[in-house]
Amino acid sequence: MYQEQTSIHRSGSAGKRMGLRFFGYICFFAGVLLLGGCKSFYDVDPYSVIKEEDFNKNREDLNASAIGMYEPLTKEVHKFLLWGDARADMVTTGQAEPDPYINEFVANTISKENPYTSYAGIYKTIARCNRQLEKVYTVARLDDKILERDAGAFYAEALLLRAYCYYILVRNFERFPLILSDYAEQIKYVDQSGDTLIRKTRSLPADEIRGTYYYPKSRDEVWEMIYNDALTVLGILPLNYQWNRNSLPAQERYGRVSQVMAATFAAELALWLGKYQAASAFANSPVRNSNHTLSTSGTWINQFTGSYASLHSLFLLGYKYPNSFETNRLQEFTSSVAGDGGRYYLKPASTVIRNIFSYEGGDIRTEFSYKVINGDTVIWKYIGLDNGISMRPGYQSDASWPFYRSADAFLIKALADLMLEDYATAFNFVNMLRIARGLEELDPAQTDYRNKEYMLDVIFKEKAREFAFEGKRWYDLMLWSKLSGKNQLAAAVASKYPSPKREEVEAQLQDEGHWYMSIDPLLWK
Template sequence: MRKLIRIKGKLAVLILIMLFSCSCNKYLDLKPQDGIIKDEFWKTKEQLQAAVIGCYASLLGSATGNGTGNDRPLADVLFVWGEARADMVGGGPGVTVDEVGILSDNILSSNSFTNWAPVYKIINYCNTVLDNGPGVMQYDKTLTQTQLNAYLSEALALRALMYFYLVRSFGDVPLKLKSTASDTDLQQLTKTSQKDVLAQILTDLKQAESNAVFSYGDNASNKGRITKYTIYTMEADVYLWMDDYNDCITACDKVINSGQYGLVAGTGGWFNTLYYNGNSSEGIFEFQFDSQKLNPFYAMFLTNKARYVSGATVMDDFFGIDFNDATDYDIRGSGASVNTNDNNIFKYVAATSTTYRTTDVSYAHWFVYRYADVLLMKAEACINVNRGQDALTLINQIRTRAHAIYLTAQNPNVTDVNGMTDYLLAERGREFAFEGKRWYDLLRNAKRNNYARIDILLSAAISSAPPTSQQAILNKLKDVNSHYFPIYYNEIRVDPNLVQNPFYQ
């Protein structure tokens, strides 16, 4: 844990580096002047706002980072964590040794993608705001309690989101709720149980919900910063992971009944509106990449060193192909998620259904949540509380927008929880292809009721694993401790209080 939180120098310098290296005109309207030190920084509401906006800017990654280890862009990390262990991606010509290890479920503690430092770095930025923000009121009398509480709610919710990624990826993780400003503040922490971390996440979200705003007054901020609706959506996701279905439905309904969101119509401009431009009526929370801060996806998916491609059978297994009618196709498949000419992952690098972006316009957003997710989370919860018909209606709403073809339609009995779950998972695969959700979707449903559906993980492995390693992967997946990453070796080396996750001991 020591390396994880080792941040040198004055707190304000940390924020300055973060702000200037991650500048993005959709976020950074206010920023502190160069040379400001800690004692001079937390004095005005403008400085507080700049620090909060800096937390969001840190989601985009360092402009000076080399794309590895601590400097790896968060969107890169979240893609790998959410997709590489699942059944929809394969290695491209530039796939690294560490990524091959994840794709083949041969994950070592030396694998650089088990380095959680990029996520804890953002947690520390949030903790910095939470620790220092309240003190601004004694210096700036124009800062109201309502304004302060709203800023703190953003930091609380963003910290909760980062911990939610950690517990789904690692299981038990260190829970750090105070900031680290310098080497004198170093702490060495033990792991906290996943159950207790989830409880803290919900505590933070409930506190954030009470003070968050419904709107910032402009569309980009409403999609790129955390609102009450973002928090409702996050709560729904956490409740679903915890098998708290009724609270999940309640949280989803707060978003659905707000009238603030809707599915982008599945017409000719669907892809451009939702993915190329971003911040559509469907977006709830998106990483705001733009021309000043490009995303990492061009190198990941498009060059001759692309690290990932679509799985070889994704079009057949998920979207379906109607060989008898070329006009019958799922709009989410060819020309949207996948370029079937070269099997490239397409939605982040496409300019049109047949052409690619150029590197200078590689600023497709990373979606954390969009309205389709709310509908399908509610559907999943409904399946598990004897509301199968409601779930089927929601699934069909998604399918209708996407012009899903008859080959992928299923007709499970609405009382058949397993059959409905399989249909729901297939639809989530189509809807959120390559959006960093697939592994978490599979694991969440497999682990339910004491792993009553471990077959979900095993079936995914059978459909995607190379025949030569299939049996080894299946044997590993039968051990539930293997479903979480190991702790990165260097964290174990420098922090004697950390114990390696059981499967990797």
């Protein structure tokens, strides 16, 4: 049954109404790699505050640049919620009269002009990663305190974060460019005569700049590039963040990519590519890492109520409202309390989540992922402060956004071993997660755990519970379809609609070409 309806208890004083403010570490970078033809493509001096000759000289500059690579992504988490959950089966529209652009995601009728399809923020991060890749070893030559291993760590960090950005793009968009060079200062390209030219970026008109973008010939080409980049960094990034001769604070340990995140990422990529032995092997690293465990059900909610969560976290975007008023838009999108800035754009799809969440008692995920508040079913992960009824103060959306948690590695391991027909190991990993979340382990004598189709259903249901409303469900349905050889996405997504919309959406999504968003790149600068 559904959880009992509760009334809201406001924890702390109401926050001042503040506009969104995010990390301000780097102000010297070039603007986003605009994909349009406007005159301002590269008009703005990217070093208007900190001049080039005053930067990129030492370790501190490299570290500041590294932190700055993440900043554009902190502004995009509401889009990740739309792309990965609003389109899928567990989320629907909260408003009686839905916002038309939000509703396009819920209804799977996304127009090319929809502003929430803009991938400009992702390309800002890609641009900053490219810049870091091309500056690391130049700076290392200027600062003799930067050891080779330190320079390698900075380089690998930028390469891994860029690969993850392309991972976001390849699972979401029908077509997008690959940009693998820093275009802030100059561009290297081959002209019609076959000569390699290097020209100042600001000397090129927008049409010529667009001509230097590389559009991949196939989606497989992008997958292989991402996978190869992930493998490259595995041997360079230090284990447990002990690089740069510093023990990093929590916000950098979990708010930056790491070796253990790289292993989890490589395992997931290998799973998508059908390299199951590699996926299982890569997953062993985070699974065996004592700094990252499944922990217990009693600590599970901490990763959402605090800025950073040790043990659970592998890689997240964190916010610090008390110190610097850093916020995101998750409260706006999920809260039904208008006085707190809640627009209630999205809510759990009741008919679907009843069939996914466990009601056998004790599952912390059922108790905390969503609640019924004053008659409204709400996504609780980003607005709740505890497992009771305490909510975040108004306009203080500082809930972290997790990209990878320890549970990812455990469930990737379960899927990989299942595909290798190591049924006992896959079954055991499912039980490890269940026990950690407060559920009883499944009895092998009463579970058809050697039935691959059945176990795929079991594992993806655990993934749905564990990562509900974390922007993963759409891609999990894609992966499930790939592993099973059947289109699992179409029927699952359609299940949240009433007839005849249900039949219409299911028929549409039988074509995998409709799984990807089309956008007009000229609109998103």
